[in-house]
Amino acid sequence: MTSRPLRVMECAAGTPGFGAQTGLMAEQNKNIETWRRRLTFRSWHRGTKELDLLFGPFADARLADYDAPALAQYEDLLMAPDPDVYGWIVGFEPPDPAYDTLVLRDVIAFQRTRHA
Template sequence: MRRKRLRYRAWHRGTREMDLVLGPFADAHVESYDSPALDRLEALMDEPDTDLLKWVMGQEPVPSHVDAELLAFVIADHQKRVGQ
């Protein structure tokens, strides 16, 4: 149930841009994540879309409280999908 909720949250963020970043990522990775990894993803998804989008686009540095390693993995996954 937790994984299903996370996938739903990833696809229904409030901004289409973040839906397209987090939705495919969640579809591809959530099923293989253990509980600590799901905790990390949930914490990242708790950040506001406006901030996440700025970090994904490289418009602002990632603050120290954010899991930069996971965010970098999300960004790399997205870039691979869109062919950048």
């Protein structure tokens, strides 16, 4: 029999209040919401109007659905040089492999459907 760590939800099964958030889970959710708000603000205030108009609406529409790993990829994308990111999103050049993630592909697809 292999041993594996029990998940919080497995440990809580059958106990009163099962399904309610623990203090730790509530704090993690609060932190991720703060992170989303910070990334949304940064999306609208990158420094170049072109990228503000590309990232801002995307952040408003999509970041609420992103989990922590996706938010980390998005934050990395926000830190990439503006000319490179603009070129990737509008299709002037292929994305750098280090930034070619599902998040970047989501940003590109969002822009294409938005302007189709």
